[in-house]
Amino acid sequence: MAVTWSDIQYNRLLELGAGGEELARRFSDSLEKNRAFQKLEQELSKQQRRRLQDFQEKKRRGGLIRMEESLARILVEEGFSQVSTPIIMSKGLLARMGIEEGHPLNEQIFWLDQKKCLRPMLAPHLYYVLIDLLRLWKKPVRIFEIGPCFRKESQGGRHSPEFTMLNLVEMGLEQELCKTRIRELADLVVKGAGIEEYALETEESDVYGETLDIVTGEGLELGSGAVGPHPLDKAWKVSEPWVGIGFGLERLLMAGEGAASLARVGRSLSYLDGIRLNL
């Protein structure tokens, strides 16, 4: 019977960025396997050390930071203004999004005290500032934020309790333009992240208008969008047509780099720019 990598060997090779073919190798006996492991581990470590050296000498900024910067530049060029709202969110603003007892997301909130939590999304704070901006700026008003969000998740390869959200909103555009515009904006961000292939999954709903998920061929959700007016708008006294999309930056990185897990590309103590540090 063919011998495969032990779990420890497999995980080590995965950390060191081994490809699918290397991970799937089969051996006739464990002596052959262990020799192959030693050789491969050495080669991969050497490669990773070289990448790490290159990082110090040239690159100097990790993928997440560079992704944030390049998407911000693209959106600013498209007429969006970047805002930076608090990471701490009040229970009241969350409730205005319908996130309270009974809502599935409610169980995923990291509470700091009875009235405050770490934001699980950016939308409530964006609604909040939009109320003033709609009054003060000419329309359409275009804003976005990029920043950390927090959700209690049963950890897996596609979720992390802290991740980076990009949420953009264009409000006060003509209703007839919304459906095209949301697709244009989805395309702008996804292509801007270096991803060429994606699909849109739309759902029509009488109550919520149109919702749209942006997914990869592997079924990885990159972002979720919506077209308003939306029933939630009432709580914010907003009555303009709008489009909005929330993307996970780590998901965009995963898809762009073909990374198998989010841990490699997200905020980390073990990886720097996807390079495992215990080399």
Ligand code: ATP
């Ligand atoms: P999923 O179904 O993948 O859990 P979601 O639909 O709950 O995601 P949304 O509320 O639509 O997530 O958030 C917008 C985007 O934020 C998602 O499309 C995804 O890219 C990203 N995202 C959400 N939760 C996480 C998480 N725990 N870790 C990493 N990215 C996340």
Ligand code: MG
């Ligand atoms: Mg979603």
